[in-house]
Amino acid sequence: MKRSECRVPQEEIELQRDFIRKVKEINHGVLKKYSVQTFGCQMNENDSERLAGMLYEMGYTEAKDIKESDVIIFNTCCVRENAEVKVYGHLGALKKLKSENPNMVIAVCGCMMQQSQIVEHIKSKYRHVDLIFGTHNLYKFPEMLHDALNSRETIIDVWESEGSIAENMPIERKDGIKAWVTIMYGCNNFCSYCIVPYVRGRERSRHPDDIINEVSMLGRNNYKEITLLGQNVNSYGKDLENGLSFAGLLKELDKIDGIERIRFMTSHPKDLSDELLEAMKDCKKVCEHLHLPIQSGSTGILKEMNRKYTKEHYLELADKVKKTIPDIALTTDIIVGFPGETEEDFDETIDVIEKARFDMAYTFLYSKRTGTPAAKSEQQVSEETKKLRFEKLLEVQNRISKEINDEYLGKTVEVLVEGYSKNSPNKLTGRTRTNKVVNFKGEIKLVGKLVNVEINKVQTWSLEGEVTAVYS
Ligand code: 5AD
Numbered sequence: 311m312k313r314s315e316c317r318v319p320q321e322e323i324e325l326q327r328d329f330i331r332k333v334k335e336i337n338h339g340v341l342k343k344y345s346v347q348t349f350g351c352q353m354n355e356n357d358s359e360r361l362a363g364m365l366y367e368m369g370y371t372e373a374k375d376i377k378e379s380d381v382i383i384f385n386t387c388c389v390r391e392n393a394e395v396k397v398y399g400h401l402g403a404l405k406k407l408k409s410e411n412p413n414m415v416i417a418v419c420g421c422m423m424q425q426s427q428i429v430e431h432i433k434s435k436y437r438h439v440d441l442i443f444g445t446h447n448l449y450k451f452p453e454m455l456h457d458a459l460n461s462r463e464t465i466i467d468v469w470e471s472e473g474s475i476a477e478n479m480p481i482e483r484k485d486g487i488k489a490w491v492t493i494m495y496g497c498n499n500f501c502s503y504c505i506v507p508y509v510r511g512r513e514r515s516r517h518p519d520d521i522i523n524e525v526s527m528l529g530r531n532n533y534k535e536i537t538l539l540g541q542n543v544n545s546y547g548k549d550l551e552n553g554l555s556f557a558g559l560l561k562e563l564d565k566i567d568g569i570e571r572i573r574f575m576t577s578h579p580k581d582l583s584d585e586l587l588e589a590m591k592d593c594k595k596v597c598e599h600l601h602l603p604i605q606s607g608s609t610g611i612l613k614e615m616n617r618k619y620t621k622e623h624y625l626e627l628a629d630k631v632k633k634t635i636p637d638i639a640l641t642t643d644i645i646v647g648f649p650g651e652t653e654e655d656f657d658e659t660i661d662v663i664e665k666a667r668f669d670m671a672y673t674f675l676y677s678k679r680t681g682t683p684a685a686k687s688e689q690q691v692s693e694e695t696k697k698l699r700f701e702k703l704l705e706v707q708n709r710i711s712k713e714i715n716d717e718y719l720g721k722t723v724e725v726l727v728e729g730y731s732k733n734s735p736n737k738l739t740g741r742t743r744t745n746k747v748v749n750f751k752g753e754i755k756l757v758g759k760l761v762n763v764e765i766n767k768v769q770t771w772s773l774e775g776e777v778t779a780v781y782s
């Protein structure tokens with residue numbers, strides 16, 4: 311069924327604004343400090359920026375050191391087990407802080423909290439947690455914080471199913487040049503290894519007007535690059551009555567002044583349309599980069615994963631992408647050690663890597679997620695085999711990444727300057743339209759500008775060069 315109204319009603323947003331004022335009153339105008347720690351994907355980063363925005367309006371500023379925080383939030387991820395282990399480790403370490411400062415509010419939210427067994431575990435083993443909420447009611451954070459400040463009990467508010475989308479809530483972005491813009495929430499695909507559809511709910515697209523308004527505002531505020539986020543952006547708009555398609559949305563966003571670059575992720579191969587490839591080619595601001603997770607190169611494993619494409623179909627698609635958009639960078643996600651994966655299946659994955667020649671592959675060891683179909687399989691692959699396959703895959707991919715980067719030597723590329731490089735602090739850093747990191751010497755005044763850089767050194771993960779021209 312298509313939705314004609316997708317927004318949380320304005321009265322509900324006003325109610326949260328009232329709670330923002332109330333929390334400010336409780337704090338008597340005294341500036342308080344917050345710390346939001348994000349685990350997981352860019353979507354979580356974007357949610358954390360919303361939490362920070364609400365906290366800022368409630369009179370909190372970001373703590374330089376977590377120890378001095380009055381409110382600490384852990385925005386969690388559960389896509390793989392190691393993300394959860396990390397959260398538990400950090401949460402345990404907060405116990406001492408809380409005993410030193412009993413007025414501190416410790417909140418845990420995000421994907422992990424959508425699983426009842428995890429909430430129970432936290433309730434019984436981490437009693438210093440004051441507030442637990444999930445992914446669907448983030449916009450009610452002011453009300454929940456207000457309640458937590460007024461109660462000695464742990465406040466728990468996790469919604470089982472998704473609600474509408476809250477627009478016009480505050481946001482405090484981490485960066486002043488590049489912005490995340492979530493365009494849809496949830497996923498309908500139910501890949502058999504993946505927990506996301508269970509914790510993020512079904513696909514809901516934001517109304518195009520809301521996205522266009524947000525991006526226009528970003529353009530007016532000197533943002534140069536936006537990355538549109540969704541678990542499967544190719545199905546954007548399909549749930550809306552009279553909605554735009556994703557390609558249609560790109561065309562609208564391409565017209566917005568100030569914004570120089572548009573990126574997006576993630577695309578599902580089964581939904582990648584010719585219309586989208588044409589839009590990528592035609593829209594000047596849409597960058598020449600496509601992240602297209604393959605997950606496995608074995609058609610048998612892809613079937614077990616419920617991915618709905620074959621190895622051959624993916625390779626044809628990769629070929630079409632490269633022919634339609636010359637010089638495009640193609641990146642992917644790969645899972646090694648999915649239940650039942652044999653050496654022959656793994657060889658198929660290596661074969662795809664050699665044939666598709668990805669610029670980069672994010673490789674993951676399969677992680678059993680309770681509640682997903684693959685977790686029930688009795689053909690689990692041993693950790694040792696997974697690690698061996700992971701190493702082999704990395705070796706092949708690193709060689710290809712370096713070979714592709716070698717082709718940049720002597721070329722001049724457009725770079726959006728982001729700031730000083732963390733790894734070589736006397737150099738500036740930025741990215742090409744194809745999403746390659748480029749480091750180069752230059753003055754701070756170049757930050758936020760588009761420059762041309764002539765590449766004179768190439769590594770597996772980054773390029774180096776000299777500025778030859780400065781734009782905008
Ligand atoms: N185990 C390992 N990797 C996973 N991913 C999703 N679920 C799992 C899992 N259970 C990977 C997929 C996805 C990326 C975001 O995380 O490759 O594309």
Ligand code: SF4
Nearest residue numbers: 497499500501504506
């Ligand atoms: Fe998970 Fe598959 Fe949805 Fe991606 S498309 S979020 S891997 S279920």
